[in-house]
Amino acid sequence: MSEATRTAAVAADLADERLIKNEGVGGFLSSQLNRLRSGDLGNLPVVLGLVIICIGFYLQNARFLSSRNLVSITQYAAPIGIIALGIVLILLLGEIDLSVGSVSGMAAAVMAVLMVNNGLSTTVAMLGGALVGLTVGLLYAALYIWIGIPSFVFSLAGLLGFQGVLLFVLGSTGTINLSKDSWLLEFTRFSFVTGWQSYAIVALIVLVYLGTEWRVTVRRTAAGLTPPWWPLVIVKAAAIAVGLGLLTWYVNIDRGFSYLWWLFFGLVVVVDYALRRTRWGRHVYAVGGNEEAARRSGIKVNRVYVSVFVLTSLFAAFGGLLAAGLQTSVSQATGTTDTNLTAIAAAVIGGTSLFGGRGTAWAALMGVLVLQAITSGLNLAGVESEVRFMVTGAVLIIAVGIDSLSRRARSSSGSG
């Protein structure tokens, strides 16, 4: 096999003469352009949106892009971002969970009661909160698979019901303050990565990227397939190194990126890897794209649903615990409509299709950054939350509009 391919003049995947070659700079640009034209916008709209928002608020108030503000934007974006990560997963299946906010609030309340009223350790109390998420996920999966209730309906019921549970668990006091000496508060509020450690993380990211591409190159060459185009790999690696390095240097002027932000970042990387490189992820996309085809391929469709419902609720609960740590307390307003809609909006704004099967874990990160930037910018401008709601609503409509338009472009370019 390898002998035959080595003697062949071209690699197996370039043998077709109608293949659009993407060698060289021109080839790369034209292939990117073709992709956009066929309606595959990727994360271009959200990146552009984020840039426009940043420039706009910066012109309004230069403090928006101050080191201090960037640190707090990323820190406060992280818990909601983790909830949005779960939403990305469930949207990939073409389903929805409207109750993530309520689940996050309920998990936080359970943790607070276990920690403060029952005197359990932070870790045990957090496990209790996570157990709440696990239970909700299993319950949803059962309702979906056994009874066939649409996810829209049972998660709407969950939105109301679990908010009731939150009030019930909190009891007459209404607000529970977490103990000041809990490591959760220390971790979420006062832990930042600065100095050489922060640059070590950047270097690690670049090295992992280069290492992966190197491995791919070796294996593809051995298999007689075209390897990645290294000039592009180098340019990308350099862009990551310089961009992330400068950003790290800039936020290090203040406190540096929070542990919370890096935790969120790490989760996005892990989920992204699981979606793109594992059997499970492949099956998630398949079920979201064409459930019947997935079933006929022998995929255990129900297992995919169970895993995703459970993960979505677990991420919601985990996000809720971290948010409670950041707020230092759990109150009757914890995880109400605001959290729900922000998390869902973030996933959609980040570029996850509502129609299933399209989107990546990075959508959660980009989307939540956009929303947190808007919140922060409007706060700096001294605008009240009514305007924030209106702006968020408008951004959401724009994001869904872009999704629908690109879907139409896909079908008219024959790739729908």
Add this chain to the structure above:
Amino acid sequence: MTQPLTHHEAVPVGDSVLSLTGITKRFGAVQALTDVSLEVRPGEVVALVGDNGAGKSTLVKIISGVYQPDGGRIVFDGRPVAVHGPSDAQRLGIATVFQDLALCDNLDVVANLFLGQERATASILNEVEMEQEAWRLLRTLSAKIPSVRIPIASLSGGQRQTVAIARSLVGQPKVVLLDEPTAALGVAQTAEVLNLVERLRETGLGVILVSHNMADVQAVADRIVVLRLGRNAADFAVEEATTEELVAAITGASDNVVAERASRRTKPEDQDHE
């Protein structure tokens, strides 16, 4: 490898790789299949023909585990089996190309080819191996596909069909079911699929081919099973059946529209051909 057969009742049961007896299936008020029998031996191509709605696809889906039969017996490799789902069929070694292809538009060609049977080590996908194998499979079908890394949605109908056919060759099937595999294919690709069917026969696989194209059927099949209104209507060895006999069996009458058109063409002046 295949001796000429007269009627499949003559074939000893132990010989067949797949044998169905008394299969019935009903959808609400529609009795889609009634007491249907079908048998395939290793190295045999059985064509399954019949009018629209005769129940061919339903039978294919029962064999591949998509539908559960209401009654009847399935014997695979000499053992009675229950095919509770597509994964059962896959495990037995039954590969299927469905009439509606059943591809995932959002996934690329490689992902579709190996869907449900991904090559992986410890659940981590082995993309290089899959891509290499994908090119090999597609080349055996003379597929004209520009890239295996573009979403299947951006391929033409015939290219999609080729991918669906290539999919049935992944793994080591013992029986391949092809439900109208050449419906959207060009001349060259149709010929490749017919070649492929013959190659499958040579390697000792059982092939069930559903087609409306009598020329294709007569070109590659060893046996032709006719379904009409969900029942076995006829079973021919290919060399003993004329096209007229086939058409008569399919439509259930000798004075059918097809025969009428044919006779009108040969004797245009003769309007009354009783």
